[in-house]
Amino acid sequence: MRHDNGGELLVTVLRELGIDTVFGIVSVHNLPLVEAVDRELRFVPVRHEASAVNAADAYGRARGTLGCALTSTGTGAGNAAGSLIEALSAGSSVLHVTGQVESEFLGSGRGFIHETKDQLGMLEAVSAYAASIPDARGAGRILREAARAALTAPGGPASVEWPIDLQYAAQTDEPVLFAALAPIAPDTTELAAAGALLASARRPLIWAGGGANTARGELAALLEATGAGLITSNSGRGSVPEDHEQVIGNFATTPAVRALLADADVLLTIGTHFRSNETSDYTLDLPEAHIQIDVETAALGRVHPATHPLLADAGAALDSLLPHAVPAEPGWTDRVGAVRTEVRAILHDTIGPQAAICDAIRAALPREAVVARDVTIPSSSWGNRLLEMYDPKDNVFPRGGGIGQGLGMGIGAALARPDAPTVVMAGDGGLAVHLGELLTLAQERPRLTLIVFNDGGYGVLRNMQDHHGDRRSGVDLTTPDFDLLARACGLPYARITAQEHAGPVLTEAIGSDGPTLVEVDLDALGPMKSPFTPPVRIPGQ
Numbered sequence: 001m002r003h004d005n006g007g008e009l010l011v012t013v014l015r016e017l018g019i020d021t022v023f024g025i026v027s028v029h030n031l032p033l034v035e036a037v038d039r040e041l042r043f044v045p046v047r048h049e050a051s052a053v054n055a056a057d058a059y060g061r062a063r064g065t066l067g068c069a070l071t072s073t074g075t076g077a078g079n080a081a082g083s084l085i086e087a088l089s090a091g092s093s094v095l096h097v098t099g100q101v102e103s104e105f106l107g108s109g110r111g112f113i114h115e116t117k118d119q120l121g122m123l124e125a126v127s128a129y130a131a132s133i134p135d136a137r138g139a140g141r142i143l144r145e146a147a148r149a150a151l152t153a154p155g156g157p158a159s160v161e162w163p164i165d166l167q168y169a170a171q172t173d174e175p176v177l178f179a180a181l182a183p184i185a186p187d188t189t190e191l192a193a194a195g196a197l198l199a200s201a202r203r204p205l206i207w208a209g210g211g212a213n214t215a216r217g218e219l220a221a222l223l224e225a226t227g228a229g230l231i232t233s234n235s236g237r238g239s240v241p242e243d244h245e246q247v248i249g250n251f252a253t254t255p256a257v258r259a260l261l262a263d264a265d266v267l268l269t270i271g272t273h274f275r276s277n278e279t280s281d282y283t284l285d286l287p288e289a290h291i292q293i294d295v296e297t298a299a300l301g302r303v304h305p306a307t308h309p310l311l312a313d314a315g316a317a318l319d320s321l322l323p324h325a326v327p328a329e330p331g332w333t334d335r336v337g338a339v340r341t342e343v344r345a346i347l348h349d350t351i352g353p354q355a356a357i358c359d360a361i362r363a364a365l366p367r368e369a370v371v372a373r374d375v376t377i378p379s380s381s382w383g384n385r386l387l388e389m390y391d392p393k394d395n396v397f398p399r400g401g402g403i404g405q406g407l408g409m410g411i412g413a414a415l416a417r418p419d420a421p422t423v424v425m426a427g428d429g430g431l432a433v434h435l436g437e438l439l440t441l442a443q444e445r446p447r448l449t450l451i452v453f454n455d456g457g458y459g460v461l462r463n464m465q466d467h468h469g470d471r472r473s474g475v476d477l478t479t480p481d482f483d484l485l486a487r488a489c490g491l492p493y494a495r496i497t498a499q500e501h502a503g504p505v506l507t508e509a510i511g512s513d514g515p516t517l518v519e520v521d522l523d524a525l526g527p528m529k530s531p532f533t534p535p536v537r538i539p540g541q
Contacts, residue, residue, distance in 0.1 A: 001174070006139060006167035007036025010097065013143045014041060016175075017066055017095075021415050023055040024070030029099030032167040033070055044415065044444055046408065047436030049076050053083035053157070054405045055412030057092045058396045062370050062413035066093040066151055073099040074116035077123065077161070082402060084126040084157045089400035090235070091155035091210065095147050098123070100132065100161040120161055128156025136166055140173035148178055153211075153295045153313070184295055186312035186320060194291045194308035195324035201266035202329040204228040205287070207252070210235030210399075211271010211294060211314050213392035218318035219270065220244075225325035229260065229336030233272045235399055238389035246336055250385045251343040253280045253535065260339050261286060268321075269293065270314050274303040277401070277535050293317045344386060351382050353526045356499035357451075358382050361423055363503065364510040369420045370413040372396040374406025376427030377459045378520075381532045383425050404433025407450065411437065414446035421447045421510045428454040428479045441515050442489045448516075449509040454479055455522040463531040482519040492516045497524035 003009040010033050014022065021042040026034045037043045046052045049071040056067030071080045077098040087094045100106065101115045109117070116122070123130040129149035133139045139162065146158035186194075198204070206228045212219050213236065220240050223230055230240055230247045240247050251257050261267070267287040271294055276282060282303060292299075292306035293314055300309035310317050348355045357378070361371070368391050373379035375398060389395045396413050398405045410424035431452055441448060455462075462475040486493035494505045494516060509516040 001172075003171040003173060005032045005036070005169065006162060006171055007032040007034075009140055009171040009173055010143065011036050011040045012173070013140060013147070014068060016144075017147055019066060019068050021059060022068045022070055023052040023059070023412060025049055025052060025072060025076065027072030027076060027099060029073040029076075029101070029164045030070050030097075030162075030167070033097065033162070037070070042415075044411070044440065046411070046440050048434055049079035050083040050405070051408035051411075051434050051437050051440070053080045053087060053094060053096060054408030055415075056094050056096070057083065057087045057090070057157075058372060058409035058412035059416040060093045061396050062393050062416040064393050066095055066147060067412060067416075068095045068097065071096065071098045073101060073161075074119065077119055078116065081122065081126045083405065083408075084123075084159065086398050086400045086402055086405060087157040088126060088128060091153075092157065093150040093155050094157040095143070095150055096123075096127070096157050096159040097143075098159065098161050099167070100163040102165045103163045104165070106163060123159040123161065126157070127159040129158035131160055133160060133162045133166055136169040137172045139166065139171055141176050144176050144178070152181065183313040183316040184311065186293075186310040186317045190308055190310055191317075191320055194310055195321055197266055197289055197291060197308060198226075198268065198321055199324045199326055201226065201289075201326070203263055203265045203332050204328055205231060205261065205264040205267050207231045207233070207267060207269040207272055208236035208239045209233040209270060209272025210392075212236050212239040213271075215270070215314035215318050216240065216392075218315050218322070222318050222322055222325055225322060225327070227328035227333035227336075228268075229333075229339070231257065233275065233278050234384050234395075234397065236270075236272060236392070237395045238392040241390040242388040243390070245340065246333065248336065248340045248343065250278070252278060253284055254343045254346070256339045256342050258284070260335070265289060266291070270318070271295070273299055279303070280535055281537050347382060347386050350529050351386075352528045353499045354378055354382065354528060356502040357496065357506070357520065358387050360502035360506040361451075361510075362388055364507045365423065366420055368394055370394050370396055370410070370417060370422040372406055372410035372413050372422060372424045374398065374424070374426040374430040375401055375403045376425065376430055376453055377455070377532045378427075378453050379425050380460065380534065381528070403427075403430040406430060407434060407437045407441070410448055410450065411440055411444065411446060414448040415444065418446065421449065423510065424448060424450045426450065426452055427459065428452055428456065429458045429477055432477070432479075438485070438489045438491065438517075442491050445514045447513060449506070449518060450515065451506075451518045451520060452482060453520045453522055454482065459522075460532060460534055463533050467531070467533055482517060486517040494518045496520045499525070
């Protein structure tokens with residue numbers, strides 16, 4: 001098959017992949033690609049390349065598929081690197097297509113416009129897959145190979161650099177038919193031993209990470225059959241809907257769950273990497289009897305010893321373990337339910353007046369709607385735990401912990417799921433990182449409510465410095481007048497200064513058919529009962 005240029009070929013491949021929206025910034029080094037996408041699909045011109053990757057990342061997460069970002073060469077590709085690191089950390093499926101200088105000058109070091117030293121090496125460092133298109137005959141194969149790599153567990157971004165002269169050239173394309181990957185089945189010997197251990201469990205617990213999100217039915221069946229309690233990492237939230245009475249959720253380090261872990265006799269973990277911030281810097285004690293399921297060999301036993309490591313896809317392993325499930329001892333499931341209620345009640349009380357905002361968001365949203373969260377105190381304290389999630393595709397947040405990515409992610413998710421509203425939780429400090437994306441929000445006008453929690457700086461680090469030292473450094477920031485800023489961008493604006501404002505303001509904003517900026521004045525709203533500090537250790541403290 002022949003295509004007039006690379007842009008036509010890219011559109012063909014994106015249609016094969018089911019992608020209808022692409023995020024990026026136009027450049028002299030990607031112009032044929034952008035023009036074809038804008039003509040045939042939907043091109044969303046974000047204001048920074050990092051946001052292009054964040055939006056494509058969240059577009060894929062919200063649909064359970066692949067997202068696509070287009071960036072320029074050199075500095076443009078470099079700007080995307082931070083968000084590629086986030087996608088790599090999260091295992092998100094992103095196809096990142098970036099330009100490159102003309103083939104004739106590639107690697108010559110003569111300072112051709114937008115040229116950078118070893119761009120491919122930079123992309124290899126921050127991607128799960130990276131390749132350069134060498135000619136006009138192999139572009140289609142490389143694009144499809146990159147997409148396949150991004151979609152293959154454990155996932156991650158796939159970057160393709162495309163010299164501009166080869167983008168303009170006529171393309172010869174022979175579609176590649178990849179055989180479907182068979183699920184990785186567990187080793188029969190290890191499975192038999194793990195099944196025997198599971199059958200002996202009287203006080204079982206299950207811990208679901210992001211790897212459990214592809215096996216929701218199998219996980220729910222095992223949960224019901226055993227009467228176990230379900231702990232989740234942040235990434236595993238919604239693998240079983242969080243209003244299920246056996247779902248404890250992302251509360252592993254709370255005193256009540258620590259006590260439950262101490263009394264459990266078997267722990268089954270699925271696709272979780274026991275991140276430092278979810279295990280109190282790896283100080284969380286887990287049961288010695290541990291069945292661990294993961295598709296990555298390196299993950300098995302890496303953080304906590306695994307009695308029975310099962311290298312397998314989650315669905316295949318859980319389905320094979322189900323015949324070995326036996327009900328928990330009398331009273332265990334009731335205790336799980338009591339712990340679930342306790343940890344939520346304590347957190348709801350601890351966050352003080354912000355509980356009204358949490359409650360109002362959940363009340364205003366339909367059951368399945370995306371909540372995208374930047375790294376900010378409300379997200380880290382209650383958005384990642386107390387705000388219920390019912391589907392993993394609704395749970396969008398920067399798993400690598402970098403600030404400033406929430407709005408770009410929210411825009412991508414909102415355009416992926418236009419029939420439902422999207423909420424973005426951001427802080428004033430994080431929003432300032434990519435303030436220009438307010439213009440993308442105003443231009444594209446998705447059903448997105450941007451809630452900005454304004455405390456005049458980096459509140460979490462301010463709390464750390466106030467707790468551990470006698471002065472502040474770099475944490476108090478000038479913030480804009482968000483009312484004037486919204487008006488300058490043509491965005492509706494509302495403000496919450498008291499608990500009683502939360503319900504009416506958020507119901508109206510979330511119920512609208514376009515974007516709204518809602519500022520939460522945290523000084524006026526009032527403090528939490530205890531200042532939130534991150535779960536990290538400071539030497540000597």
